[in-house]
Amino acid sequence: MSSLVGKFKVLVAAILLVVFVLPEQARAQDLEPRRWGHLPTGLNMVGLGYVYTDAFVYFSPFWKITDTTARINSYAVSAIHTFDLAGKSARISFLLPFVSGRWEGKVDNQFEVVHRNGFADPRLRLSVNLYGAPALKGAEYAQYRAQHANNTVVGASLAVSVPLGQYDNDELINISANRWTVRPQLGVVHTRGSWSFELTGSMFLFSDNKNFIDNTRLEQKTIYAAQAHVIYDFRPGLWVSLSTGYGTHGRVYLEKQKTAFEVDNWLWAANFGFPIGKNQGVKLTWLSGRTQNDVGRDSDNLLLSWSMRWAN
Template identity: 40%
Template sequence: MIRLLSVLVFLFSASLAEAQDLQPRRWSHLPLDRNFVGALYGYTSADIFFNPSLRLENVELDMHTAGISFVHSFEVFGKSARFDMMQSYQDGRWKGLLDGASASTSRTGFSDTTLRLSMNLVGAPPLSGKEFADYRATKRDCETIVGAGVVVVLPTGHYLKDRLLNLGSNRFTIRPQLGVIHSRGRWSYELTGSLWCYTDNNSFFNGNTLEQDPLVSLQGHVVYTFRPGFWIATGLAYGMGGQSTINGVESNDNKNNFLWGTSLGFSVSRQLGFQLTYISTKTLERSGFDSDTILFGASLMW
């Protein structure tokens, strides 16, 4: 039983939400004391690959996601900072062949809550109003911003202890980040490194204990701004590590994922903006998953 769980555990530990972290402009300079509320819809289609000895074939996932987000910009220790919160509700269906016979299952409910706290260490001073506008006007030709942050994923999502597939993870994920943006004229170049650290899940599938090694990821983006509020970005990311252990037995399921994506953002007013994103995930291992995701979001600032 432990051997079987060890092979299947990547379905739980390498969730689509984690694998699809490819977000441009996360270190952008924001005016002080502003709030942003967003809503998004996403659709994900994935092909899941198992070891042939498990007799699981042609496994597919269709996932619909609706989410809300909140961002607040503020000053701390004389630096500009921001707080992000994200919550989504998901409807997913897995289907495929088990021993040659059709099988399927579905889950509907809330995913885990994501919180992020970040600070710009170099550049992007805490400004608002006319001071912010004047500063941005002087930095359009050349600017470098360095930021640090931490993401915490709370175990608030829908979780069933007697099921292997879940929307929630039943554990905390802590992800420190370090990022840099260098802008020249209309072009911006972004690089972000992250370390995913996981607490243990002591209620994993019928009382087993799941542990997971840290996962390292690196992503980069190139952004072109046509005018303020209208931009396009393309990005690449790579993640490796994150081997799982169940009751002390290693799963030999190291993650080795490559992602690429593109985003288009545009504003219709100073307060209202929209963003369209496509993300593709490819596994470089024999077991894992390939996925395609389309996201559409809107945000309101005040």
């Protein structure tokens, strides 16, 4: 009987990883507009962000887990620095999230509540614009942008999430995924006057979690994702965008045994950015995600971020 209970806990934890931890890490493919924008070199940016998430989780009726919801408050600090990399404009960024959440639902008709607070896994990312965005600064950058109101930029990036967040292998719900995540991206943005059209493809590669609940080993296959954005700039710093994205695959294995759980998510988002003075900006985002599986989650997210920039 105890072995069955242990197996039940492990499988439930695997579901929670797919529908909670992973989407929070990846923000279900991010839906990040202006990802490949041409920036001057020697630019520094710092930012603060807040995300409110309201989610409903779907379990198979077999598990007798019903009415499962989550309300999560996420906070983050970020930093970006742009530089010249072999004549190409490049940037390196850092993100450190902190999560405070409440998960509740019925387990075999018994109401349960879980609270979690702590730092999530930090992320480092290196991005390089390979075509259409040379490394320039000052007057040279301003002149180039004025002469190329219509242009195409192609970029690539590599992001790494480091398993340093709060994790306890005795708990079903954790803030950290307790594994490395490596995400290569390739994207293109075409700008015509005030309009920009952006497309990005991503892969999420995971190391194994060797210390999953009840000392089991969790493995997840690669997730493939794509996102598209339409952006309109009213003037520098004042812009709006509409976005959509889709992520698929990512089958989960426990102790080398294939489970039924994988990612299959559609997302939509609307963004509004506006300046505060010359060197600051605010962005407001509404993001909604819907699972295409019987097991998964639907979520609505409200994001507010502030950033400040200065040049070397």
